[in-house]
Amino acid sequence: xxxxxxxxxxxxxxxxxxxxxxxxxxxxxxxxxxxxxxxxxxxxxxxxxxxxxxxxxxxxxxxxxxxxxxxxxxxxxxxxxxxxxxxxxxxxxxxxxxxxxxxxxxxxxxxxxxxxxxxxxxxxxxxxxxxxxxxxxxxxxxxxxxxxxxxxxxxxxxxxxxxxxxxxxxxxxxxxxxxxxxxxxxxxxxxxxxxxxxxxxxxxxxxxxxxxxxxxxxxxxxxxxxxxxxxx
Numbered sequence: 001x002x003x004x005x006x007x008x009x010x011x012x013x014x015x016x017x018x019x020x021x022x023x024x025x026x027x028x029x030x031x032x033x034x035x036x037x038x039x040x041x042x043x044x045x046x047x048x049x050x051x052x053x054x055x056x057x058x059x060x061x062x063x064x065x066x067x068x069x070x071x072x073x074x075x076x077x078x079x080x081x082x083x084x085x086x087x088x089x090x091x092x093x094x095x096x097x098x099x100x101x102x103x104x105x106x107x108x109x110x111x112x113x114x115x116x117x118x119x120x121x122x123x124x125x126x127x128x129x130x131x132x133x134x135x136x137x138x139x140x141x142x143x144x145x146x147x148x149x150x151x152x153x154x155x156x157x158x159x160x161x162x163x164x165x166x167x168x169x170x171x172x173x174x175x176x177x178x179x180x181x182x183x184x185x186x187x188x189x190x191x192x193x194x195x196x197x198x199x200x201x202x203x204x205x206x207x208x209x210x211x212x213x214x215x216x217x218x219x220x221x222x223x224x225x226x227x228x229x230x231x232x
Contacts, residue, residue: 002125004132011136014116019144022053022112026145029056030152036064040153047149051110051142055079058209067206075210081217086114090134093121097131105131108138185227189220 026047033043038060046056055076062072086109094102117134121127181187193216200208 002129004129007129007132008136011116011120011133011138012140014120014133015113015137015140018112018116019140022141022144023148025053026148027152027155029053029060030149030154031156032057032152033060034153034156036060038063040157043153044146044149047146050076051107051145052076052080052083053110053145062206062209065206071205071207071210075206075213078210078213082111083109086111089118090114090121093127094131094134101131105134105138108135108142110138110141113138113141185220185223188223189216192216192219 029047030043033046033056034040038046043060046059050056050059058079059072059076062075087106090105094105097105113134116137120133121130177190181190193212196215197208197212200211202208203211
């Protein structure tokens with residue numbers, strides 16, 4: 001019989017393989033944040049409050065470039081728009097939950113937790129307990145992210161300032177993106193975004209990054225709509 005306890009542990013177990021990739025990602029973020037001049041306490045607080053790896057990396061880069069706060073906030077917002085889609089996707093399964101549950105799950109929502117949770121929700125079973133699975137997966141990721149960030153911050157504080165680590169986050173993003181390019185749409189979006197980023201790199205206030213993201217989103221949506229129409 002499915003219980004809240006068994007669902008919670010099930011969520012943790014399914015998230016564990018993904019955490020192997022999260023650990024080095026969090027450590028590299030911590031190192032990058034320190035090398036960008038962000039105080040250790042602020043870097044760790046960002047992992048608690050923002051809790052979005054890609055956005056945190058970009059924020060660190062923009063801070064290092066002395067970008068105005070408004071531009072940093074706008075860029076982070078654009079990068080995290082996908083979370084609205086995640087929320088819309090799981091809402092049919094969570095709309096009956098107490099508002100406190102919804103707030104908690106929304107705060108902990110990430111790409112990796114969503115990936116396992118939505119598959120679990122789509123399986124036949126007791127939907128009344130599946131939010132505990134969601135919570136287990138999310139908490140496992142949250143704790144791992146906080147710990148790996150702390151380790152990275154500690155290491156970053158002991159790395160000489162003469163060591164340039166600006167390339168670390170770029171290499172990490174490349175390593176994360178390349179394995180996911182498995183179809184024409186995703187490959188086209190990645191190449192278009194990369195080309196756009198190069199073309200608008202010289203824009204002031206690092207606005208080129210936000211513009212490249214928007215162009216990538218627009219291209220992806222256009223291709224997906226055409227793909228859907230052709231199937232129909």
